[in-house]
Amino acid sequence: MSDHICSTGCNHFSHLNDPDLLAEFAEARHSLRANISGTKASGKAGLGGVTYRPLPSKKAGENVSHYYIPANKDTVHWGYFSKSMEPLVKLESGDYATMEAVTHHSFDDYERMIQGDPGVEGIFQWDANNKAIDRRGAGPMDHPVGAGGGMGVHVCTGPIYVNGAEPGDVLEVRIIDTMQRPSANPDYRGKSFGVNVAANWGLQYNNLLTEPKMREVITLYEVDATGAQTTAKAVYNYRWAPQTDPWGRAHPTIDYPGIPVDRSKIKLNYDVLKGYEIPVRPHFGMITVAPAEADMVSSNPPSYTGGNFDNWRTGKGSTCFFPVAVPGAMFSIGDPHASQGDAELCGTAIECSLTGLFQFVLHKKADLPGTKLYGLDYPLLETESELVVHGFSSPNYLKEFAGAADPAAAIKGSLDTAMTDAFNKTRRFFMDTRNLSEDEAISLISISVDFGVTQVVDGNWGVHAIIQKDIFPKK
Amino acid sequence: MSDHICSTGCNHFSHLNDPDLLAEFAEARHSLRANISGTKASGKAGLGGVTYRPLPSKKAGENVSHYYIPANKDTVHWGYFSKSMEPLVKLESGDYATMEAVTHHSFDDYERMIQGDPGVEGIFQWDANNKAIDRRGAGPMDHPVGAGGGMGVHVCTGPIYVNGAEPGDVLEVRIIDTMQRPSANPDYRGKSFGVNVAANWGLQYNNLLTEPKMREVITLYEVDATGAQTTAKAVYNYRWAPQTDPWGRAHPTIDYPGIPVDRSKIKLNYDVLKGYEIPVRPHFGMITVAPAEADMVSSNPPSYTGGNFDNWRTGKGSTCFFPVAVPGAMFSIGDPHASQGDAELCGTAIECSLTGLFQFVLHKKADLPGTKLYGLDYPLLETESELVVHGFSSPNYLKEFAGAADPAAAIKGSLDTAMTDAFNKTRRFFMDTRNLSEDEAISLISISVDFGVTQVVDGNWGVHAIIQKDIFPKK
Numbered sequence: 016m017s018d019h020i021c022s023t024g025c026n027h028f029s030h031l032n033d034p035d036l037l038a039e040f041a042e043a044r045h046s047l048r049a050n051i052s053g054t055k056a057s058g059k060a061g062l063g064g065v066t067y068r069p070l071p072s073k074k075a076g077e078n079v080s081h082y083y084i085p086a087n088k089d090t091v092h093w094g095y096f097s098k099s100m101e102p103l104v105k106l107e108s109g110d111y112a113t114m115e116a117v118t119h120h121s122f123d124d125y126e127r128m129i130q131g132d133p134g135v136e137g138i139f140q141w142d143a144n145n146k147a148i149d150r151r152g153a154g155p156m157d158h159p160v161g162a163g164g165g166m167g168v169h170v171c172t173g174p175i176y177v178n179g180a181e182p183g184d185v186l187e188v189r190i191i192d193t194m195q196r197p198s199a200n201p202d203y204r205g206k207s208f209g210v211n212v213a214a215n216w217g218l219q220y221n222n223l224l225t226e227p228k229m230r231e232v233i234t235l236y237e238v239d240a241t242g243a244q245t246t247a248k249a250v251y252n253y254r255w256a257p258q259t260d261p262w263g264r265a266h267p268t269i270d271y272p273g274i275p276v277d278r279s280k281i282k283l284n285y286d287v288l289k290g291y292e293i294p295v296r297p298h299f300g301m302i303t304v305a306p307a308e309a310d311m312v313s314s315n316p317p318s319y320t321g322g323n324f325d326n327w328r329t330g331k332g333s334t335c336f337f338p339v340a341v342p343g344a345m346f347s348i349g350d351p352h353a354s355q356g357d358a359e360l361c362g363t364a365i366e367c368s369l370t371g372l373f374q375f376v377l378h379k380k381a382d383l384p385g386t387k388l389y390g391l392d393y394p395l396l397e398t399e400s401e402l403v404v405h406g407f408s409s410p411n412y413l414k415e416f417a418g419a420a421d422p423a424a425a426i427k428g429s430l431d432t433a434m435t436d437a438f439n440k441t442r443r444f445f446m447d448t449r450n451l452s453e454d455e456a457i458s459l460i461s462i463s464v465d466f467g468v469t470q471v472v473d474g475n476w477g478v479h480a481i482i483q484k485d486i487f488p489k490k
Numbered sequence: 491m492s493d494h495i496c497s498t499g500c501n502h503f504s505h506l507n508d509p510d511l512l513a514e515f516a517e518a519r520h521s522l523r524a525n526i527s528g529t530k531a532s533g534k535a536g537l538g539g540v541t542y543r544p545l546p547s548k549k550a551g552e553n554v555s556h557y558y559i560p561a562n563k564d565t566v567h568w569g570y571f572s573k574s575m576e577p578l579v580k581l582e583s584g585d586y587a588t589m590e591a592v593t594h595h596s597f598d599d600y601e602r603m604i605q606g607d608p609g610v611e612g613i614f615q616w617d618a619n620n621k622a623i624d625r626r627g628a629g630p631m632d633h634p635v636g637a638g639g640g641m642g643v644h645v646c647t648g649p650i651y652v653n654g655a656e657p658g659d660v661l662e663v664r665i666i667d668t669m670q671r672p673s674a675n676p677d678y679r680g681k682s683f684g685v686n687v688a689a690n691w692g693l694q695y696n697n698l699l700t701e702p703k704m705r706e707v708i709t710l711y712e713v714d715a716t717g718a719q720t721t722a723k724a725v726y727n728y729r730w731a732p733q734t735d736p737w738g739r740a741h742p743t744i745d746y747p748g749i750p751v752d753r754s755k756i757k758l759n760y761d762v763l764k765g766y767e768i769p770v771r772p773h774f775g776m777i778t779v780a781p782a783e784a785d786m787v788s789s790n791p792p793s794y795t796g797g798n799f800d801n802w803r804t805g806k807g808s809t810c811f812f813p814v815a816v817p818g819a820m821f822s823i824g825d826p827h828a829s830q831g832d833a834e835l836c837g838t839a840i841e842c843s844l845t846g847l848f849q850f851v852l853h854k855k856a857d858l859p860g861t862k863l864y865g866l867d868y869p870l871l872e873t874e875s876e877l878v879v880h881g882f883s884s885p886n887y888l889k890e891f892a893g894a895a896d897p898a899a900a901i902k903g904s905l906d907t908a909m910t911d912a913f914n915k916t917r918r919f920f921m922d923t924r925n926l927s928e929d930e931a932i933s934l935i936s937i938s939v940d941f942g943v944t945q946v947v948d949g950n951w952g953v954h955a956i957i958q959k960d961i962f963p964k965k
Contacts (some may be wrong), residue, residue, distance in 0.1 A: 211933045211936060211937050213929065213932050213933060213936070217932075217936070218909070218910070218913060219913070219917075219932050222910070222913075222914075223928065224917070224921075224928055225927075225928045232929045232932070232933070234929070234930075234933040236937075247937075249930075249933070252929055252930075252933070254929075287927075287929075287930055288926070288930050288933070288934065289963065290962075290963025290964070291934065291961055291962065291963060292960070292961060292963075293934075293937055293938050293961055294938070294958065294960065294961070354937050354938065355936070355937060356935060356936060356937060356938050356939040356940050356941070357939075357940035357941050357942065358909070358913075358935075358936075358939070358940070358941040359936055360913060360932070360935050360936040360939070360941070361932045361933065361935070361936035362936070363936065364936065364937055365937050429905075429906055430904075430905035430906050430909055430943075430953075431904055431905050431906060434693070434833070434905055434943060434946060435693070435697070438693060438694070438697075438833075438835060439697075442694075442699070446699075451763070452700075452762075453698065453699055453700045454688065454707045454709070454727055454729075454762075455709075455724075455727075455762055455763050457688050457692075457694050457707070457835070457836050458686045458688060458707070458709040458724070458727070458763070458836065459763060459766065459768075460831065460833075460835050460836070461686060461688070461692070461830070461831060461833070461834055461835040461836035461837070461838065461839065462686050462711075462722075462768055462829050462830060462831055462839055462840050463768050463769070463829065463831050464831040464832075464833070464835070465831050465832035465833070465942065466831070466832050466833040466835070466942065466943040467832065467940065467941065467942040467943060468905075468909060468941040468942060468943065468953065471909060478905075478943065483769065485767070485769065486766055486767060486768055486769070487765075487766065488764065488765025488766060488767075489765070
C-alpha cells in the first residue's frame with residue numbers, strides 16, 4: 016500500500032475495470048464468501064475474517080488494495096458509533112472494500128434471513144446461556160429492555176480507518192455496486208428477503224384507522240438474489256405479538272433490536288398485496304463517519320457526519336461525501352434496504368441485507384476551496400445527474416443538545432425546521448462553492464431545486480434538496 | 491353540441507389527432523390570436539372574444555367543440571374564485587378549450603411582458619383616470635392597499651361552466667399542450683420572458699444572510715417562445731424599490747399585484763447567473779374548480795378544489811382530477827410558470843404567461859365507485875408514470891376556518907401537518923380505490939411512495955405523495 020493521499024482532481028476510477036476486482040464482486044453477488052481469498056488481516060480484523068490483497072496499479076508509484084469485510088459478530092457494532100472503537104482495517108485513500116451489511120430485522124424471519132448463514136447466525140445468536148452481541152444501542156448496559164437499551168438499532172459493519180484522514184478533510188465514498196444477500200437456506204435458493212416493519216416509531220402508529228390501534232405489522236418481501244428481478248413482492252404479513260427474549264425480558268412492542276420472534280405467537284397472513292411489484296432501489300440507509308462530539312452515539316438519528324439519513328438514492332453509482340470529524344474518519348455502513356419511499360413513513364423500508372463494493376477517496380482540507388466540497392458540514396450525495404443536500408431538524412444534535420442526558424431523545428423532529436436547514440445549506444452551497452450572490456442563489460433554488468421529505472421516523476427528521484447538475488455552466 | 495356525459499371508460503382522446511385542432515394550437519404556439527376563427531360566443535364571452543367551433547366527431551351521435559379563450563380584461567378575474575361568477579362559456583364533457591393564462595407579474599418588465607400585447611395591456615391598464623380591473627383579490631373594495639386588498643394575486647382565466655357537472659362529480663382536465671406566450675414587442679421577437687420574484691411571502695424573507703435584509707428581488711428570465719429552446723436563462727435582476735401606484739398609494743413592498751414599476755426607481759444588474767441554464771417545466775401553478783364554502787375566495791391558498799397548488803408536474807401530458815363542489819364546476823387557470831422547483835422557496839417560480847390546450851371530461855358521481863376517483867376530496871394529478879396526491883396544512887381551510895374574518899389568514903402553514911394530510915389521503919386512496927387493507931396500504935406507502943415538498947409559500951403549505959403507477963397489478 017502506498018501513502019498516496021488523493022487531492023482534488025485525483026481519479027481513482029482507473030481501477031474500476033480491474034478484472035480481479037470485478038470478478039471478486041461478481042462472485043460475491045451469487046454466494047456468500049465462505050472462503051475468502053487474499054491475505055488475512057491482523058488483529059481484530061483477522062478474527063473477523065477480513066482479508067486484503069493488492070490490485071495491480073495503473074499509475075506509477077501507486078498501489079491499491081481491495082479489502083473484503085464480511086459481516087459477523089467480530090466485524091459489526093450494534094446500534095452505536097464511536098470514535099474510540101478499534102477499527103477493523105486501516106486503508107489508504109484509493110483503496111476498495113467489499114462490505115457486507117446485515118439488516119437488524121433479520122430475526123423477523125429466522126428461516127429465510129438467518130438460518131444457514133454463519134455470519135448472520137453469529138450476529139443474532141442469543142439463548143439462555145449466551146448473547147453473542149450484548150450491547151445493542153448507545154444506552155446503559157443495565158438498561159431494563161436490554162444492554163444498550165436499543166438506543167440505536169442498526170447492525171453496523173466497520174469501522175474502517177482511512178489513513179491520513181483528519182478533522183476538516185472530506186471523505187468521498189463511491190458506491191460502485193450492490194447486491195442483495197442471498198438466503199442461505201437451501202429451501203430458498205436464489206432468493207433474497209427483506210421485511211418492512213410498521214413500527215411504533217412510524218408516523219402512522221398513533222394515527223391508525225382500523226383496530227387494533229397501535230399495532231405493529233411486519234411484511235415480508237422477496238427479491239431475486241441474482242439481481243435479475245428488479246421488483247420486490249410481498250410474501251406474507253403478521254402483527255407483532257408480545258415476545259419474551261431468551262433472558263426473560265418482555266417486549267410488548269418492538270423496543271429492542273434482534274428479539275427472537277416466537278413463531279407460535281404470530282399468525283401469518285399470505286393474502287397481502289397480491290400482484291403488486293415494487294421496483295427495488297438497493298441502498299444503504301445508514302452510511303457514516305464517526306462524530307467527534309461524544310464517544311458513544313446512537314445510530315438512529317442522522318447528523319452532520321451522515322448516519323441513518325435514509326435516502327434511497329444512496330445506491331449503486333452514487334457517491335457520498337462526509338465531513339471528517341475524527342482521525343481516520345471511522346467509516347461504517349448499516350441499515351441496508353431493498354427499497355424505500357421518500358419519508359420512510361411507517362418506520363422502515365424493505366430491510367434487506369446487502370453487500371456493497373466501495374472505494375474511498377480522501378480530500379484534504381487544503382484542497383477543498385474552489386470545489387463543491389468546500390465548507391461541507393453535512394453528508395452530500397452525488398448521483399449521475401444530481402447533487403443532494405441533506406437538511407435535518409437539528410443539523411448537529413450532538414452539539415445542540417450536548418447537555419442532555421440523551422441527546423437523541425432531545426431532538427424535536429419537524430419537517431419545518433428540516434426544510435429551513437435544507438434551504439440554508441443549499442444557499443450556502445451555491446454561494447460558497449459556486450460564488451453566486453445570495454440573490455442569485457435564492458432565485459436558482461426557487462426555480463430549479465426540488466425539496467423532498469427524506470424521512471420522518473429517525474428522530475432527527477430530514478428534508479433533502481435535489482440540485483440538477485445540468486443547470487451549471489458548461490465548461 | 492351533444493348532451494353526452496362521459497362515464498368511466500369513456501375515451502375522448504379520439505379527437506386528439508383532429509387536424510383542425512392541432513393546426514389551431516400550432517398557430518397559437520407562434521403568435522397571439524388577434525383574429526380568432528370560429529363562431530363568436532354570446533354574452534360576456536363574446537365581449538371577451540371567446541369563440542367556438544365544432545370539431546368533426548368520430549363517434550356517431552357525438553359532437554365535440556373547441557373553444558378559444560383569449561386572456562383580456564373581459565375574460566379574467568383577478569385574485570379570487572367565486573361560484574357566483576358569470577361563466578365565460580358553458581361547454582360539454584368532451585369539449586376542448588385553448589386558454590391563455592397571463593402572469594400577474596407581467597408589470598415587473600412592461601417592455602418585454604406587456605407592451606404591444608393588446609390582451610395583456612388591457613388587463614394591466616392603470617392610470618390616473620382608469621384602472622381596467624379594479625378588484626384584485628378577495629378582500630374589501632376599500633382596502634387601503636387597493637381594491638380587493640391583493641388578498642389573492644393571480645390573474646385567472648375563466649371560469650368555464652361544464653354542463654351537467656354537479657357537486658360530488660369529478661372533473662377531469664387533460665393538459666394536452668402548452669406554449670410560452672411570445673413577447674409582443676418587435677424588439678424581442680421569438681422570445682418569451684418570465685420573472686422570478688423573491689418576495690416578502692417567501693421562506694427566505696426573514697432569513698437573509700446579506701444586507702439589506704428583508705429585500706425583494708426580481709430576476710428576469712428569457713425562454714424561447716417557439717419552444718425550441720428547452721432552458722431558461724437569467725437576463726438581469728433588480729431589487730424592489732418603493733413604488734407609488736397611479737392612484738397615489740405607496741407600496742413599500744410587493745403588497746398588491748400589478749403595480750406599475752417605475753423603472754427610474756430601480757437599478758438593473760445584468761451580472762446574474764452567467765452560464766446557468768434552467769430546464770423549463772411549463773405548467774399552471776393555479777388550476778382549479780370553484781369551492782362551495784364561500785362566495786369570494788382568495789386565489790392564494792390551495793384547497794380541496796385545487797387552486798394555487800403549485801406543482802410543476804401540472805404540465806403538458808398530465809391530467810388533473812378535481813372534486814366538483816358547485817354546479818358547472820367553474821374551472822379557471824392562472825399563475826402560469828416556465829419552471830419551478832418543489833417548494834417554490836422564494837415565493838414564486840419563473841412567472842411566465844402560457845397558453846394551454848385542455849380537454850374536459852366529466853365523471854358522474856354514480857360512476858366513481860371502483861375507480862381511482864372514488865372518494866376524491868383533493869386535486870389528484872396524473873402523469874404518464876405517476877399519480878400525485880396533494881396534502882395541505884389544512885385540507886379544507888374554508889371549512890376549518892369558516893368563522894374567521896379572513897379564512898386564508900387563519901391557516902398555519904406547516905409541512906408537518908401537510909405531511910400527515912398527504913399520508914392520510916394516500917392511505918385512503920389505496921384502501922378505498924384499490925381495496926387494500928390498512929396494513930397493506932401503510933407498507934406500500936413506506937417502501938414505494940415518495941413524499942415531496944410542493945410549496946411553502948402559499949399560506950396553506952403543501953406536501954405531495956408520488957405513487958408510481960408501475961407498482962399496480964398488471965391486468
